[in-house]
Amino acid sequence: MLKRIIDFFFNKRLQISTILLLFISFVLFIQSSHPAIRHLQIFAGDVLEPVKEPVIWIQRLMETRKTNEILSRRLIHLSQEATRFGSLQEENKRLRQMLNFKERSEFKLLSAMVLSEGINKSVNSLLLNRGLEDSIRINDPILNVDGLIGKVFWVGESSSLAQLLIDPNSRLSVRIEPSGAKGILQWYGGNRFLIIDIPNTMAVEPGDLVVTSGLSDIFPGSLPVGIIQEREPAPDGFTFLVYGDFLVNFNQIHEVFIIFK
Amino acid sequence: MTRAGFIKYFLLVILIIAVQYFFNELLDIQGIKPDLFYIILIYMAFRLSPVQAVWFAFFLGFLQDILFHPSVLGLSPLIKTFSGYVLTQLIHQSVIRVRIFSSLSAILLIFFNHVVFNWVLFVEMPVSFRYVLMNYSLPEFLYTGGLFLIANYFIPLYPDSE
Numbered sequence: 001m002l003k004r005i006i007d008f009f010f011n012k013r014l015q016i017s018t019i020l021l022l023f024i025s026f027v028l029f030i031q032s033s034h035p036a037i038r039h040l041q042i043f044a045g046d047v048l049e050p051v052k053e054p055v056i057w058i059q060r061l062m063e064t065r066k067t068n069e070i071l072s073r074r075l076i077h078l079s080q081e082a083t084r085f086g087s088l089q090e091e092n093k094r095l096r097q098m099l100n101f102k103e104r105s106e107f108k109l110l111s112a113m114v115l116s117e118g119i120n121k122s123v124n125s126l127l128l129n130r131g132l133e134d135s136i137r138i139n140d141p142i143l144n145v146d147g148l149i150g151k152v153f154w155v156g157e158s159s160s161l162a163q164l165l166i167d168p169n170s171r172l173s174v175r176i177e178p179s180g181a182k183g184i185l186q187w188y189g190g191n192r193f194l195i196i197d198i199p200n201t202m203a204v205e206p207g208d209l210v211v212t213s214g215l216s217d218i219f220p221g222s223l224p225v226g227i228i229q230e231r232e233p234a235p236d237g238f239t240f241l242v243y244g245d246f247l248v249n250f251n252q253i254h255e256v257f258i259i260f261k
Numbered sequence: 262m263t264r265a266g267f268i269k270y271f272l273l274v275i276l277i278i279a280v281q282y283f284f285n286e287l288l289d290i291q292g293i294k295p296d297l298f299y300i301i302l303i304y305m306a307f308r309l310s311p312v313q314a315v316w317f318a319f320f321l322g323f324l325q326d327i328l329f330h331p332s333v334l335g336l337s338p339l340i341k342t343f344s345g346y347v348l349t350q351l352i353h354q355s356v357i358r359v360r361i362f363s364s365l366s367a368i369l370l371i372f373f374n375h376v377v378f379n380w381v382l383f384v385e386m387p388v389s390f391r392y393v394l395m396n397y398s399l400p401e402f403l404y405t406g407g408l409f410l411i412a413n414y415f416i417p418l419y420p421d422s423e
Contacts, residue, residue: 014311014312014315017312017316018315018342018343021315021318021338021342022339022342022343025322025323025338025342026335026339027335028323028334028335029333029335030335040327044327048282052282116282116285116328116329125330125332127331153332154331161331161332163332168382169332188388189397190396250292
């Protein structure tokens with residue numbers, strides 16, 4: 001009897017292995033947000049971080065000339081902007097004092113390098129070279145010079161995982177300027193987003209700026225997110241479906257900033 | 262497989278994983294990257310025993326998710342294990358020994374890999390299957406499939422014909 005059982009398992013070892021491995025994969029997939037799985041991912045990031053960093057450093061060094069040219073151009077542009085904003089800031093300060101407004105606290109930013117990104121265009125998370133030892137916490141917002149990118153969704157000792165706004169599971173509470181309309185933003189493929197729940201009484205137009213609403217505990221208000229491109233009536237007849245493009249080019253993220261709250 | 266053969270293939274697998282991991286950006290064309298892991302899987306399935314091939318496919322998929330898509334850990338091993346099993350079954354069919362059929366089967370599996378992977382990710386999104394196919398699955402398939410055909414031109418799928 002025992003021999004027959006052993007023979008059965010031996011003869012069917014391919015099918016049994018396949019079913020077992022498919023089952024393990026399925027469990028991993030549905031439990032991928034389990035803390036033990038996250039620890040495993042972060043452990044891999046921590047182990048690979050010292051190996052990957054020098055390689056990235058060499059790649060960046062090779063790109064330095066091109067980057068330098070882009071930065072020089074941007075510097076000229078920014079210096080003009082800085083002059084303009086300098087005078088506006090002075091004016092703003094005076095007006096705030098007059099109105100007894102408290103000065104808003106400045107963000108504390110920490111730069112981080114992208115260690116790895118996905119192979120598939122549709123899986124949108126990044127491995128960053130900052131972790132607990134840099135005082136990074138889960139849900140710290142991530143941005144670059146163009147706008148909001150996402151948030152930290154798991155932290156290891158020396159690396160962390162970032163969830164991007166272009167992740168199928170990502171949702172963001174946003175405000176559309178200048179109308180002040182608030183809605184929920186989600187990725188719509190490519191560099192496009194969709195905002196739902198905008199009342200059709202609000203004056204939302206193409207070209208309007210989308211910023212974070214400040215209603216969430218995670219993202220501070222007024223961080224730039226994107227530009228409205230088009231709108232259409234929602235099937236419910238009371239709201240608009242608003243489509244727009246992100247300000248950040250998610251295909252070219254090399255360095256990011258993490259906001260300490 | 263001889264010991265020398267094992268070492269040769271082991272080093273080759275490590276090399277290709279390293280290329281995908283360290284030079285991922287250089288492989289990028291308009292945000293599309295090839296799945297070199299899948300090409301390794303196809304080649305190794307023709308060189309390993311069926312049980313070895315299925316386990317290899319699982320670990321390759323697991324490693325890929327850990328390194329590249331931690332947010333969907335489990336999806337790549339699921340698809341690759343299934344593909345590994347299908348490949349081992351196909352390899353036992355005599356018709357696949359004809360080069361054109363073996364390449365065609367591999368190409369179809371690459372297409373299956375990209376379609377299923379993206380479909381699972383987008384299943385809850387308000388986008389059509391056609392959109393996902395045209396913008397994600399098809400470009401990724403063409404890139405990976407193209408690289409596979411180039412590799413296949415120089416390196417035959419069956420080790421005994423090398």
